[in-house]
Amino acid sequence: MIRAVIFDVGETLTRDDRYWASWADWLGTPQHTMSALVGAVVAQGHDNAAALQLIRPGIDVTAEYAAREAAGRGEHLDETDLYDDVRPALAELRRLGLRVVVAGNQTARAGELLRDLHLPADLVVTSDEWGVAKPDPGFFRKAVDAGQAAPEETVYVGDHPANDILPAATSGLRTAHLRRGPWGHLWADTPEVTEVADWRIDTLTDLPSLVTL
Structure with a gap:
């Protein structure tokens, strides 16, 4: 489960x-x-x-x-930077009783900006704040701790085979590859994805029904 x-x-x-x-x-x-x-x-x-x-x-x-x-030209994030399926998918996962964590390779400043968006998530954190970045196994150990579940009860969702899918799977997590962005599209049909990812999705709204089967 x-x-x-x-x-x-x-x-x-x-x-x-x-x-x-x-x-x-x-x-x-x-x-x-x-x-x-x-x-x-x-x-x-x-x-x-x-x-x-x-x-x-x-x-x-x-x-x-x-x-x-x-120079006042640093990082910026607002609602227009989110994909349309983000809030519905995260909110549905939480409604179903799953713990939702946002954790990627971003700066501490990006972490602040993400938290200011008040996403429907239990925790929002970045690699800069953790002091370890993907694909280092230490990142995924922290991710499992943040998820408060065993690795096999935890899904990592990402677009990048080398940074997301392979190292998460190697660390014992379940994985969902998202066909989105340059990495997600370009590498979607490679063995690194097709033979490793537990799920392959085109939209985040596919997740709730898949991970609760």
């Missing part, structure tokens, strides 16, 4: 449009160039931050984050 559902953030709950557009504007490059480079590094299997390195070789991403915040 599933007792807890834990959600990735970027391209699972939130759209990354604003995130990458803001980086393009900060680095002085057209937004379509940024989008194309993100797609290219995804196809090559690299971390998305590699796109920033292509635009500005040697960039210190941490320093640039700080500079953006100091």
